């Protein structure tokens with residue numbers, strides 16, 4: 021079933037909410053995912069901030085029902101958060117199909133409503149991929165520039181972690197919460213890894229290992245991805261709500277269709293639609309586009325004008341180009357002993373040992389030790405053609421002794437991997453939908469094979485029957501949208517400068533993984549959060565200077 | 568193994584006692600909304616009263632639950648006491664139970680609760696609920712699978728005792744704490 025038709029229609033107050041623009045706003049933020057929420061929260065209080073989001077404000081009381089959707093087979097993953105339908109139509113036209121609606125949520129909280137919440141810092145070399153590895157450009161900023169913002173981002177999200185990872189970049193202080201203890205299956209992996217000389221270490225989670233800022237500790241629902249009913253997993257509603265408490269205004273179901281500008285290269289208004297069919301103009305002194313790695317370039321392209329016929333902020337011609345995701349590499353099988361999987365939906369150990377061996381032919385990659393290998397009994401119970409004793413016997417025999425490893429691999433930035441506007445397909449508002457051409461090069465595919473070799477050697481050392489390998493042919497995206505408005509000091513080579521301000525428009529910033537010039541192999545959201553806090557400081561500095 | 572009230576409470580805590588489940592059953596809600604406001608679905612036989620729903624689901628549970636479980640009736644009753652509210656999901660359960668009983672009457676001459684276990688099992692298979700994929704908006708087979716068979720299986724296997732029966736005392740959907748994943752096998 022398609023979920024979008026359901027999106028919050030049950031709220032009878034949909035049309036009663038005032039969605040008219042805020043007069044005299046200082047800052048307009050487009051998008052209420054973690055990037056937009058963190059910018060808004062940091063600026064609210066001192067500034068009049070308005071956040072426009074394309075999707076609804078979800079009712080927290082519905083989280084258990086969404087969890088039921090996550091478990092019941094009649095719902096697809098996009099249905100859990102009402103993604104799909106004409107609002108979210110898209111085209112996939114590259115070498116590889118890109119399942120965009122599995123990879124995002126629209127609404128207050130953004131894709132963190134669905135995310136898994138693994139939060140690592142990029143490595144120092146990730147910021148200098150061109151000079152250190154011979155691949156792609158260097159970032160115009162270094163790890164040192166982001167380091168204090170990483171620490172701040174960890175406090176904001178609430179990260180449980182330890183300092184036992186010898187391969188992680190230097191950090192100045194412990195994580196805000198103690199790490200989650202290793203799982204039982206981690207202890208099995210540890211023996212195998214030790215005999216192979218492979219290091220295991222803890223992994224940072226944006227998930228509460230103890231009560232944190234009024235939010236619950238993890239209680240083990242086990243459905244983290246796509247929904248955490250307890251709120252122990254961070255999602256961006258935390259910062260949207262805090263921004264509102266500090267005076268920000270949030271307008272939901274308000275897709276921005278274009279940004280308008282004046283003759284002085286300043287954005288003047290965000291034109292948005294509302295459910296009653298009206299269109300409004302939100303004016304502000306500063307604009308922060310935080311609509312995710314696909315909708316951000318789409319909005320810039322939709323905002324083409326006589327002055328900017330190729331789209332706004334697109335003097336370089338690079339808006340939409342260099343679309344990257346992380347590639348999944350995995351392997352799994354069974355042991356002849358219990359492995360205790362699927363109690364929780366997150367992992368507790370990883371291996372970054374091979375990450376910095378990266379060079380021109382080998383991409384950085386990391387390895388993960390899963391706690392959710394094999395079937396979850398409650399899910400399999402609902403989709404068999406058996407019941408009674410035969411079902412119980414099947415569940416017993418299916419569950420219990422699976423093991424699996426995952427991993428993420430960097431892909432090289434490639435201008436032909438890109439987001440453009442579809443030629444003739446439009447969304448529910450009549451705007452051209454995003455068209456994704458996703459291509460993956462040999463460096464990433466070869467590295468997936470290398471990751472698979474290590475994974476299989478660990479599983480074999482463990483004594484597992486290896487039953488599946490997700491290699492170059494079976495790989496898929498990790499749902500991290502990066503690169504489409506890349507950062508560069510040079511206006512010909514990038515869309516935004518080192519402060520994430522667009523080269524072409526003086527009062528427009530982008531807070532998103534779309535600014536990543538290269539992607540590393542670490543999940544992106546901690547870096548998105550760090551950059552968002554830095555953007556907020558940049559906006560504040562400009563506003564106080566009156567420029 | 569014995570199902571307890573704690574299991575029923577846990578299943579409710581996992582799945583939500585009420586209204587929110589309406590998310591999954593818009594069509595049932597639309598059906599009742601679109602009807603003549605004067606119509607009473609119970610009176611015209613298109614929906615069962617809650618007592619009939621309880622009797623029917625308890626009878627179905629004795630077929631779809633494993634035979635070595637005790638305490639099934641009380642478990643199902645406590646679960647349904649939380650689940651049968653005025654949500655669209657509950658309306659879907661009531662309507663589907665009425666439909667199933669209608670078929671039981673025409674094919675086997677008695678409602679589900681009055682059939683013997685073998686006939687109940689046969690009825691569910693004749694309806695097609697064994698092979699069907701659950702769908703709240705689908706065919707009779709798909710709706711029986713969704714609102715009757717899977718409603719019961721979900722309640723059982725998301726509860727601690729149901730999980731334990733197949734080797735996982737903290738199944739998905741059950742907030743059984745953040746320690747069980749660390750423990751080795753018993």
Ligand SMILES: Cc1cc2nc3c(=O)[nH]c(=O)nc-3n(C[C@H](O)[C@H](O)[C@H](O)COP(=O)(O)OP(=O)(O)OC[C@H]3O[C@@H](n4cnc5c(N)ncnc54)[C@H](O)[C@@H]3O)c2cc1C
Nearest residue numbers: 051053054055074126127130131136137138276315543545
């Ligand atoms: C299944 C899954 C698992 C993931 N796991 C992890 C993980 O473990 N670790 C990690 O680091 N990352 C993970 N991610 C990625 C993570 O969710 C994203 O990196 C993060 O949410 C991006 O934040 P954002 O604010 O830039 O964009 P989003 O969170 O996507 O938010 C963008 C918001 O902008 C709104 N918007 C879009 N267009 C418009 C418009 N025109 N007008 C107004 N509003 C608009 C959308 O409605 C949305 O609410 C995962 C993602 C998925 C889908």
Ligand code: SF4
Nearest residue numbers: 238239241242244248
């Ligand atoms: S296991 Fe996941 S879903 Fe459950 S409480 Fe912990 S974070 Fe939330």
